[in-house]
Amino acid sequence: IIMSCNHMKSFKSEFGLDSYETINGFFVHNPNISAYHQVLATCFDCDTYCCNRLLACMHCIYFGCLNKHVSEHASFNNHHLFVELSNGHVYCNNCCDYIHDSEIENISEKHRLKTFRPGSSGWYLPWRPSTADTKVLQQHPNRIKVEPSSKVGMRGMVNLGSTCFMNCIMQAFLHTPMLRDYFFTDNHQCNARKTKDCLFCHFSRLFQKYYADDKSTLSLHEILYLVWQNDPILSGYEQKDAHEFFISALNLLHQHSTNPTHQMHSANNPSIIDLIFHGKMQSDVVCQSCANVSRKIEPFSDISLDIPDGPQTDADLFQCLHYFTRVEVLGSSAKIRCSTCQSYQESTKQLTFSLLPVVIVIHLKRFEHVNAKHKKKSLYVSFPMELDMSPFTSNLRNQTHLHNSSHMNVDNRSFVFRYTLYAVVVHMGDTLDTGHYLAYIRRTKHTWFKCTDVQVVPADTSEVMASEGYLLFYHKTILCY
Numbered sequence: 001i002i003m004s005c006n007h008m009k010s011f012k013s014e015f016g017l018d019s020y021e022t023i024n025g026f027f028v029h030n031p032n033i034s035a036y037h038q039v040l041a042t043c044f045d046c047d048t049y050c051c052n053r054l055l056a057c058m059h060c061i062y063f064g065c066l067n068k069h070v071s072e073h074a075s076f077n078n079h080h081l082f083v084e085l086s087n088g089h090v091y092c093n094n095c096c097d098y099i100h101d102s103e104i105e106n107i108s109e110k111h112r113l114k115t116f117r118p119g120s121s122g123w124y125l126p127w128r129p130s131t132a133d134t135k136v137l138q139q140h141p142n143r144i145k146v147e148p149s150s151k152v153g154m155r156g157m158v159n160l161g162s163t164c165f166m167n168c169i170m171q172a173f174l175h176t177p178m179l180r181d182y183f184f185t186d187n188h189q190c191n192a193r194k195t196k197d198c199l200f201c202h203f204s205r206l207f208q209k210y211y212a213d214d215k216s217t218l219s220l221h222e223i224l225y226l227v228w229q230n231d232p233i234l235s236g237y238e239q240k241d242a243h244e245f246f247i248s249a250l251n252l253l254h255q256h257s258t259n260p261t262h263q264m265h266s267a268n269n270p271s272i273i274d275l276i277f278h279g280k281m282q283s284d285v286v287c288q289s290c291a292n293v294s295r296k297i298e299p300f301s302d303i304s305l306d307i308p309d310g311p312q313t314d315a316d317l318f319q320c321l322h323y324f325t326r327v328e329v330l331g332s333s334a335k336i337r338c339s340t341c342q343s344y345q346e347s348t349k350q351l352t353f354s355l356l357p358v359v360i361v362i363h364l365k366r367f368e369h370v371n372a373k374h375k376k377k378s379l380y381v382s383f384p385m386e387l388d389m390s391p392f393t394s395n396l397r398n399q400t401h402l403h404n405s406s407h408m409n410v411d412n413r414s415f416v417f418r419y420t421l422y423a424v425v426v427h428m429g430d431t432l433d434t435g436h437y438l439a440y441i442r443r444t445k446h447t448w449f450k451c452t453d454v455q456v457v458p459a460d461t462s463e464v465m466a467s468e469g470y471l472l473f474y475h476k477t478i479l480c481y
Helices: 006-015 018-028 069-077 102-115 131-139 164-174 177-184 199-210 221-230 242-257 272-277 317-324 412-417 461-465
Strands: 054-057 063-065 081-084 090-092 097-100 279-287 293-300 303-306 314-316 327-329 336-338 343-345 347-355 359-365 367-370 373-376 380-382 386-388 418-428 436-444 447-452 455-459 469-476
Touching (some): 006 090, 018 081, 164 242, 164 469, 177 272, 199 242, 221 242, 242 272, 279 336, 303 317, 314 317, 447 461, 455 461
Parallel strands (some): 314 380
Antiparallel strands (some): 054 081, 081 090, 090 097, 279 347, 336 343, 359 469, 386 418, 418 436, 418 469, 447 455
């Protein structure tokens, strides 16, 4: 969400906010209309409701679905501003983002108050500072202004002996927006007998230290020791795999963030780790004899992609994702028993994404086991700053126009599946057991830092995009509530 843009300022100056008042009062907050979306409001172009993403034009009488027809209407009529009917938020098509405007918010709150009924569910008001909150703010007038070159929120970490693999992953964790915001709320309830045995408690204290007004470096020995205790593969002072550390730390965080009596990855008891990092992958196995489809849905927390072999000098992330979600012919040597044919048949298998998480972590499989050693693939794989995952979702993967697409550009139609790069982990060296890990971290929209243990220095975007990425961290650009 951005602050009020120039398009909104120009609209208010010329037309005022009467149209927003009408739309919000009649469609968004009107207790006398029941299920109005399905009954009264559908897209003027395709006559569908579009899964709660229906928008009303503030310039004229028009309803459109967000993923397609809103952008077409905006382009043809030069109308930029739209109101989402499910919540009253204003979307600017030119800025490709929702905008915040104090006058708009006041109008929306006025209509929300009118619709309030004691005991009603799902009713809320936006947070406003209480008298106590205001008093605390007045007592602490000093503020930290974050300049583009400022290192506030950027701290180095001590290398405890080939622990660069841990430091770079921790930098990525510390700059995951939703995870950071969660730890600042102090919502964690420790279920461990001792807080020193709870990784979540260690993370909570680390976030507070990391973002404090202090330039000293941090030592993560307590976190390292706790991971050692729970994952023997990572113990010792030899160089380890950053990807293995990420998976181990993520699983441990999940265990320590939920009640131990609840099953892991439970849909009824999702932890903050589930909500941020876990998505769902769909596996379709199709019998070549009767076309029967055997479908499984499984959770995932990262995507491991093969890097192409061969003489080519480079590749791109789109090619890797396309290969990952291809239809794979299993062949006669891997026949699967078909429940319809009641016999073993040749089949095909395809993986797609049925539910994408808030944060997508992409692991480029640079290491392969050859002659008892981990040989590294140093092929350059280009990756975008803005990633559109819609071509690889279960509903869209095999549509012809997406199947033949060879670019990764993001347009207004697919912004629900749009992700923005915020961290890149790079391995420098020839083998997994040697070399050095570093991380590129995005602190603001156009500001990147290169984190190499205790050294934290500004980095150009071109340097980030030219790096030999090993782990790529993408955060959903727009969160839908």
